[in-house]
Amino acid sequence: MATVKENQLKTMAGHAADNVALAIAPAAADYRPCLDIIEKVVDFESLNKQIINNAAEFPSELVNPALIKLLKDAVSTIDEGLKNIYQNGCDVNTIVYGRSSLIDQLIDAIYSHLFKDINQEIALVAVGGYGRGELHPKSDIDLMILLKEAENQKTKDLLEKFLMLLWDIHLEIGHSVRTIEECIDESSKDITVATNIMEARLLAGSEPLFASMKEKTSVDKLWDSKSFFKAKLDEQIQRNGKFNDTAYNLEPNLKESRGGLRDIQMIGWVAKRHFNANSLHDLVKEGFLLEDELNILLAGQHLLWRIRCSLHYLARRREDRLLFDYQRDLADEFGFKDKEENSRNEAIEQFMQQYYRTVIELERLNEMLLQHFREAIIYADVDKEAELINDSFQVRNGYIETTKESIFKDNPCAILELFIMLQNYPEIQGVRAATIRQIRQYKYLIDDKVRQSPRAQHLFMQIMSSTRGITHELKRMNRYGILAAYIPAFDSIVGRMQYDLFHAYTVDQHTLFVIRNMRRLSITEYCHEFPLASGVFQHLPNPGLLYLSGLFHDIAKGRHGDHSKLGAVDAKAFCDLHGLPAKDGKLVSWLVRSHLIMSMTAQRKDISDPDVISIFADRVKTLERLDYLYLLTISDIRATNPKQWNDWKDKLLGELYNKTASFLNKDPGLKNLDQQSDKENYISEIQTASLRRLEQQGIDSHQANELWKTFNTEYFQSHTYGQITWHTALIIDARQHAAKQGQTLDSPLIQTRVHESSNSIQLLIYMKDRDGVFHDVVTALSKCEVDIINAQVLNTTDGYALQTFRLAPVNINNSVMSVIAEQIIERLQESLNKSTDATPTPLSGSIKHKYFTSPTIVSFKNINDNNATQIKIETTDRTGVLANIAKTFIDNKIRLMSARIATAGEKAIDYFVVSTMQDTALSAEQQKNLEQEFKKLL
Structure with missing residues (x-):
């Protein structure tokens, strides 16, 4: 012993x-x-x-x-x-x-x-x-x-x-x-x-x-060495794929994520097998690792071990994921403090940035060393002569290298040229290890003098305006630290996370995903994914300006102040420095400053209101700006969080784009006069399209028109013709079935439609109106483990309530969508066929929600000539929020006329149009009492 x-x-x-x-x-x-x-x-x-x-x-x-x-x-x-x-x-x-x-x-x-x-x-x-x-x-x-x-x-x-x-x-x-x-x-x-x-x-x-x-x-x-290396490399590739090919997930795995402990162990395993090395230190003796690189590896391992050790003690179990639950305690343990009283998350974000920057360095070293091993093991017996590209670069065994070791030292601009070579020669598989090391060694030479040189500026703009390889090479430039070297402001967002449930990636990774999404819109073989956006892209006069707006749109995140305004200043300075025409620089700067306005208008405003379109169009001003902003907005939302994008948002943005484009195309003197006729024309067009499809299903147009007379105009502005067709066919069929039995439609009509592509479920409820319908529906839905993405509430002129919802199951991993849809129908039938249950619904959220809270903000605006009031409620998104809001309306004898529901990460942003029972707007006293109740309740 x-x-x-x-x-x-x-x-x-x-x-x-x-x-x-x-x-x-x-x-x-x-x-x-x-x-x-x-x-x-x-x-x-x-x-x-x-x-x-x-x-x-x-x-x-x-x-x-x-x-x-x-x-x-x-x-x-x-x-x-x-x-x-x-x-x-x-x-x-x-x-x-x-x-x-x-x-x-x-x-x-x-x-x-x-x-x-x-x-x-x-x-x-x-x-x-x-x-x-x-x-x-x-x-x-x-x-x-x-x-x-x-x-x-x-x-x-x-x-x-x-x-x-x-x-x-x-x-x-x-x-x-x-x-x-x-x-x-x-x-x-x-x-x-x-x-x-x-x-x-x-x-x-x-x-x-x-x-x-x-x-x-x-x-x-x-x-044998080759088989072992290839098998371990395949293992790492599969592991990277499992973790989304990024080290920057906001709850990373210390062992398995890119740049994690497995990447260090991978180097050790290959070194042990091929070089009989017992420690990483032996690789220095073999000449595969420099002393400072060894220091970085050991320092990185030391930090990850400290975090992992502390994490195990905090969790009281084996836990290798940096879950939100522990990030605040870890930040405190590692000495990070919030610098300002109103900045509750600054310490966490700084701690996590230290982690991300560490794994980025480890990922870079892992790539370089594995390339070294590839050359020493796979190509050891291959003595292939180098193919010269130009005086600076050549290709050997499919990988690019410098023609001599001093290329970057003598000419730092050649570092940028390397990425152009990789764009121009897509058959090149990657960069040789010695050249990666030279990049690491000489990137510090990219200083203000180089940035201001016409040669460097020309090369960078050539990278950004290429017809291929932009995303791939920008990712590589970020991985090698060149983006941050060339654009110093970019350095502050490398590895910077945002401590919320809305942003799924670090700011630099999100930025590169935005540009990836933009590039995908440019490729015709993918035009079926976003037909409108792809069509708009094909008519852009200069796609490079779109990519620049994507590169700069979040570059000021983490600075104190409005990141959109600060980033716009950076973007304008960059464009001026790089000699872009003044109008192009102004466009890029405006896009960065305004990159949030289209998503906020589409999701938080009533875009069926002509005034909303007019105000938005006044901010955009030109069709060219609208085109660029639309593409930036789509690319931005899709790169923020995979769960945030759905076909409903696609429809909203497309509708806002089309309505604004139509508005901007008109003669300025006729715009106000034509808003009402535009509205009528739009409704007429969507009804005509719906009737055409209904007739194909054997439904008489007269029946449809009679039903539609009971709907208000907002219904037709808020739904697609596909949805209108589906609703109309179901309601007419249910009415006919009741009529055959000599009855009116008294039982609730409840139907769902599954959309596998967006992992969402459409829900239609059509029933005799009574007090508390909306409350009963959302209370039932709160027990079905679904998130309400969107809701529309309509009271028809013949006494029915028509409510439509788009739902997203909280967890679809263990459930079939159709089964969830059936469970929703059963739960609603049980709830709606009995009287309203006034029992308050307890508020609850996922475990993560207790770490992310938003203050409740309530605002009011009287509309429709003071016949109604719009209420906006921002609060932490939890199960039961809508049910409690609806119950408050019932308790205060307030009639709900319509509702629009939206979520952004942990935040719910909901709009309700209400009136008193006497069909008037809420008084100032009623508004004050409601605000107090909501804040106390939520």
């Missing part, structure tokens, strides 16, 4: 020495005393004596309650002891290696107690991270039980007792039981198993058995 302890402490001391020498961890004086502290956490000499005494006391019962308590107390002592040491400032390396050492000794003691009679038949082996001697506070302890031959009954019984004992004392064990033959078979088929066994370490048992297994499963024998 002493040998296990001594070996582990030697390993720890070796890691400590490496870190101290490289100034990555605390100085030796701060670190080494912790090694002594680890030895004092548990007195294993005393523990072993107690195990021996227990065996003497219970000679016929190897595992007994007294032994379980003794060992459970030892585990608790280890956990609490290490936690106290860490919280008192001890370095994380000591905790990670120290826990492994202590668990080694504990398992060795248990093994010696249980397996002393069959020691030569079994080897107990540590694998995975535990095999490397690394155990975070709540990490699984991965064991392989190696058998000399297939287990007999005695061995099987002992193994069951051993594993059960480990679980009983609260050790989280991952285990496998294999013979040597099984190890050979599994390792030859599965690269993950081969990697685990490559890092295997003997804990206890038969040394000859373990040595034989290591010799026979050596990756040298089962996996």
Whole structure:
């Protein structure tokens, strides 16, 4: 047992020495005393004596309650002891290696107690991270039980007792039981198993058995270098795909996300297999890694280990995801504070930016080193002559490189030229490792002098105006740090997150996604996705200006002030510096300043109101601006959060674009005169289109027109002809069915329509109007685990309520959309066929919502010649919000005339048009009382 302890402490001391020498961890004086502290956490000499005494006391019962308590107390002592040491400032390396050492000794003691009679038949082996001697506070302890031959009954019984004992004392064990033959078979088929066994370490048992297994499963024998490298590379590619090919998700996985611990381990695995390197330090000796690059790798690992260790203690379980739940506590633990009283999230965003910048560096090094390995392993025997592109660049084995090492040093503008070469020669697979290193080495030379040089400006604008490869090369430029070098303002948004549920990516990643979406609109093979937007794009006079607006639209995020206005200043300065015509610079600047107005108008205003269109058109002023703004808006929303885009928003933006374009096309003197006729023409056109489709379904136009006479004009402005056709056909069919039985339509008509493409459900409710219908509907829906994306409420002139909703299931992973739709109908039928339940609906949200709260803001505006009042309510989006708002209307005897519902991340932004029971607008006193009630309620 002493040998296990001594070996582990030697390993720890070796890691400590490496870190101290490289100034990555605390100085030796701060670190080494912790090694002594680890030895004092548990007195294993005393523990072993107690195990021996227990065996003497219970000679016929190897595992007994007294032994379980003794060992459970030892585990608790280890956990609490290490936690106290860490919280008192001890370095994380000591905790990670120290826990492994202590668990080694504990398992060795248990093994010696249980397996002393069959020691030569079994080897107990540590694998995975535990095999490397690394155990975070709540990490699984991965064991392989190696058998000399297939287990007999005695061995099987002992193994069951051993594993059960480990679980009983609260050790989280991952285990496998294999013979040597099984190890050979599994390792030859599965690269993950081969990697685990490559890092295997003997804990206890038969040394000859373990040595034989290591010799026979050596990756040298089962996996040649090329196969091993390709398999591990495929594994990383699959892992990246699983995590959306980005390190910038707002709840990243410390191990599995890009730039995470797996990327560091990947370098170690390949180095161990190909170069027989036992540590990353050996790669410096091999010439594959520079000293400063090693420092970055070790510093990155050290930070990720600190975060992971703290995260395990906070979560009290194995948790490798940086969940919103823990980000505030972690930010505080790492010393980040909100600088201003009204800035509750600044500390979190700074902490997360430190994390993102770290993994970005690790991702860059991972890419460079894997390219190095690719050249050394895959192309080791390929002596292909370089193909010259120009004086600065050539292609070797499909990868671009500089013609000499000093190219970037002598001419920093050549760094930008590299990306143009990659755009112009799409057959090039990537950049050679030495050239990536040269970029890292000389990017600091891109200074103000270079930025102001006509050559650099010409090259950058050439990248932005290319017909291909813009997205790909901007991503590469960001990955290599060149975007931030060339546009210093961009540096502040690299790795910058926004602590809310609306923005799913860091600002720099979102920006690149915006440009990706713009580029997709330009490609004709994708025009079916967004026909209107794709058509608009084809007529842009200069797409490069659109890309520039995308690049700058959020560049001022995180600065104090209006990021749209600040970014507009940056964009104008950039355009002026790069010699763009004044009108182009003004357009880009205006787009950045105004990039939010179209989405806000479409989602928060009543775009069926001609006044809304007039005000919006007055801000846009020209068709050219409208075209660019429309494309920027679509691209921006779709890049913000995959869950935020749906065909409803597509329809709203398209409708706003068409109405504004029509308004701007008119003679200025006729615009006000024509608004009413425009409205009438639009309604006439949509009714004609709907009638045409209804006639194809065998429905008489007279019946449809008679029904439509009971609808108001807003209905036709708020629905597509497809929706109008669907509603009309269902209502006429239901009325005819009731008429055949000599009745009117008294039972609620409830129907759904599933849209798989947008993961949404359309809901129609048509029933006799009564007080509380809307309340009953939204109360029922609040129990169906669906989000209400949009709602339209109409009271017909013949006494019916027509309500339409667009719903998004909260979780569709385990449910079929059609099943959810059926459940919604059942719940609504049950609710609407009985009287209104006035019981308040409790407000509840997802676990995440408790970390994201928005103040409740209520505003009022009298409309329709003071016959109605529009109420705008902004509050935290939770289940039950709408039900409680509707109940408040009932309690205050307020008639709901229409509703528009919208959500933006954690925020609900809802509009209601209401009146008194006497069909008048709300008085000032009623408005004041309502505001107080809503704020108290929500």
